[in-house]
Amino acid sequence: VHIGDLRTPAAVVDLARLGANLAGMRERAARLGVRLRPHVKTHKCVEIAREQHGGRAGPITVSTLAEARAFASAGFRDVTYAVPLAPGRCAEVASLGRAGLDLGVLVDHPDAVDALDATARAEGVRVRVWLKVDCGGNRCGVDPEGPVGPGVAARVARSGFLELAGILTHAGHAYHCRDRSEIAAVARQERDVMLAVADRLRRAGIVVPEVSVGSTPTMSVVDDLTGVTEIRPGNYVFLDAFQAAIGSCRAAECAFTVVATVVGSYPEAGRLVLDAGALALSKDPGPTHVDPDCGFGRVCGLDGEALEGLRLASLSQEHGIVLATPAGVAAGLPIGTRLRIVPNHSCLAAACFDRYHVADGERVVDEWRPVRGW
């Protein structure tokens, strides 16, 4: 099947670009001397996770317990669940542990440690725990200089059922960067904050086996991770218009696209309508801090080359509205024309689909099914 013959909207993964992205990050991790524990939230797909480790079920990071269950079933044994655990779901973690999964969870608050400790004790299982540190993203994690971190770490160390795996952070603020030099500064900060926290805990007598960092932007530019033991990039498998805009990658490296069909043509108004809307691309606004006119994705031909003069200006549920400048550009793309959209945020766009069409060039060679839900 040719990608231009798929029912649209359709999710297409470019096999060659994917392979290059996976190999590139494996090589970076090896060169930097760190374990690669990729975040599978971007693709949620067993076939890709295996290839991230060159064909084996290596260590991974997940964003939902549904992913933990599915990847455990597929043979993955070493999994970090990198969203703070809801106390009501501690029993599920214990149950996955009893079933043989080496599951690490995040904590950044004494209440969470208490809940987890009580469950682990009641169920008689050991649970691996990572202290989540906020290195500047202001989302989750303890203040690297405050008292909560050492308190939580000591509380974990005292438990007979919890084991401190190490400290972990995510430099979400790398997504506010505008170029590679800004990303490099965030990458240094991410590493330095974590080394300082590890040092502080170790001087307090707490054993800190691992130091885990990672985001696709920072891991795409960092050149020295001395003291760090593992990295957890996720988006690098597919990349997207956002990563290209801030300099994490080149546009030609983006491996995930949505194939859409022109279903409305209004060349006199310089407008086209595609059958890919918010439910196929997500409403992620993209890198507006770098390019206020970025729209909702990059419009390309079926060969993957960007088409000049077209802007995916707005999305409704099932419609993508493309504006053409000059207006006449729209006349060259009649109803029925197939296009490929590089989404702003491939993690959210991929999550719109129940299958990925795997393409060698423009030919579909396989179909992969991702995990969904929680």
Place this chain on the structure above:
Amino acid sequence: VHIGDLRTPAAVVDLARLGANLAGMRERAARLGVRLRPHVKTHKCVEIAREQHGGRAGPITVSTLAEARAFASAGFRDVTYAVPLAPGRCAEVASLGRAGLDLGVLVDHPDAVDALDATARAEGVRVRVWLKVDCGGNRCGVDPEGPVGPGVAARVARSGFLELAGILTHAGHAYHCRDRSEIAAVARQERDVMLAVADRLRRAGIVVPEVSVGSTPTMSVVDDLTGVTEIRPGNYVFLDAFQAAIGSCRAAECAFTVVATVVGSYPEAGRLVLDAGALALSKDPGPTHVDPDCGFGRVCGLDGEALEGLRLASLSQEHGIVLATPAGVAAGLPIGTRLRIVPNHSCLAAACFDRYHVADGERVVDEWRPVRGW
């Protein structure tokens, strides 16, 4: 099961509010003297579609052919597919027609009519066609005053296989309104544009059986639809924070919420983190033209009452970041607390879930499965 015991994030439909919303629109349609052909894209759920017609499989509007197939299987016989048809999918329309579905499709371009006519002819089926008119939304549809509309209508009338059902529009620009009086003006425009188009076509000798309009905002305020034959509101079943902000409804009428758990608590920073992110709420920016600080949904307690001082300020894939003003408000909501979020856009948030928990007050009494995909 209590809604506070669901695995989170969870989609909850309030049965009493849903029932009132459905009854309200049925009564409005009856009073206005028009057929109600609700758009099921908001819920994509057979149980709700039946209740929209008081328990029977009445006329509906769909946004995907997947919906058309699923609702046809559930006994719905009169369906309008209200997104312009991709030429490559004409054969599916013919196939649904042969299977006994009375399926109407939209056209607004001679190329689309040619493709549909060729397929209908080749397959020997009749297809019902609506001329889509742009009444001001600048998305799809013919210019009400231009030559394309009469040309397309005449082309349909000449075909032995296509039947002109009527003219149809959607006042998408109602979503730019800031209050009920602005919506009322759009509603009048929507009606008046369509009556003028119908008049123009009829004077050209074209039979125009139906005039179809509708959006939830305009149908919530309009008081005179003389000359219109049917309405197609969709969002009114659930409503949402956007509709409440522009005045289509009261906040207390919103029937769809996402139950989330506090998984991160940073009261010193005035911040909470919920386990409902972009994959549970969508990244719809909401009614920023009315309230630039609206955030990504309204934060409520389990009883559905809004909590003061909390703003769902940003979303990442699985995290919702809530900022508290004053900061101390966050301290009252420890880790494990369950909250309900009224999403900005219920159509997109509902599409994140594979099941809806149906609640009588705070008690779950049923579970409904929506249609997904294309």
